Amino acid sequence: MSFDSNTPLAALVGDVAAAPRDAGERLLLAVQGVPSCADKDARLLYVREQARSVAAVALDIHVLLTNNRLQNIVGLCRVAFESRINLCAAMRVPDFAAQKFIAQAQSNLRELEEVANGARNPQIFRQAFEHHRQLLQEMRQSYCGVKERAWKIKEAAEAAGLLDDHNEYYSMLSKAAHNTPAGLLSKEEPRVMATSVLRLLHDTLEAAHCLVFFRERDDATPQPVTLHWEHLIEPLEALRQQYAVMQSRLGAMLSSVPG
Secondary structure: OOOOOOOHHHHHHHHHOHHHHHHHHHHHHHHHOOOHHHHHOHHHHHHHHHHHHHHHHHHHHHHHHHOOOOOOHHHHHHHHHHHHHHHHHHHHOOOHHHHHHHHHHHHHHHHHHHHHHHOOOHHHHHHHHHHHHHHHHHHHHHOOOOOOOOOOHHHHHHHHOOHHHHHHHHHHHHHHHOOOHHHHHHOOOHHHHHHHHHHHHHHHHHHHHHHHOOOOOOOOOOOOOOOOHHHHHHHHHHHHHHHHHHHHHHHHHHHHOOO
16 A cells, blocks of 8 residues: 555654654754763763764655655664664663674674675775774774674664564564565555654654663663753653654554554
């Protein structure tokens, strides 16, 4: 079923189009308020990167919705969903960020080696390979004592306290994002589209909330990561209320739609 612009679900998607932009701008403001000293702290650096990823998706989604470019929206929503999971996991697991940085560096090396082995002029890629190998070596020295490991998204969700969210949404977002027969059919399916866009709004607000109320544990005292936290509390609360209204509308619509 393609996206029918005359349905109540389509109207909801249209109404929510501006909200990801507003939430993304607030999240970027939070990111900009993270002190520069975060560059020397793996966890804060990673949290900032993941928050910026969520904000970028939110702003892109606004542009795509307002221009009726719907094909890649669900895939982008999945990117933001994964970034929020990783952000929250980094908050709760002290070595998570360093482990992710090291794992990414190892992945870069493997990809460069594969490219170099199949290239007509492998020397160019060999030089890049040696550069990244040196970077990995320096990273291991910087994060000395960190046990190296790869994190699957479900493991990260469990560490982040978001396993229920993962189980409820990740399969849907993944199936719709891929160019499989199921994905091609559901990319613009009204229920999938509306659910994904509202999920993005939720993830963007939660990512901003994390920077304003950074906590390693649920019972810990909030420690703002961003210097702009005072300017963000009121607009974030207003957007939360807007999200709650839209989520209620979606719930009512879905309960009345057969199948």
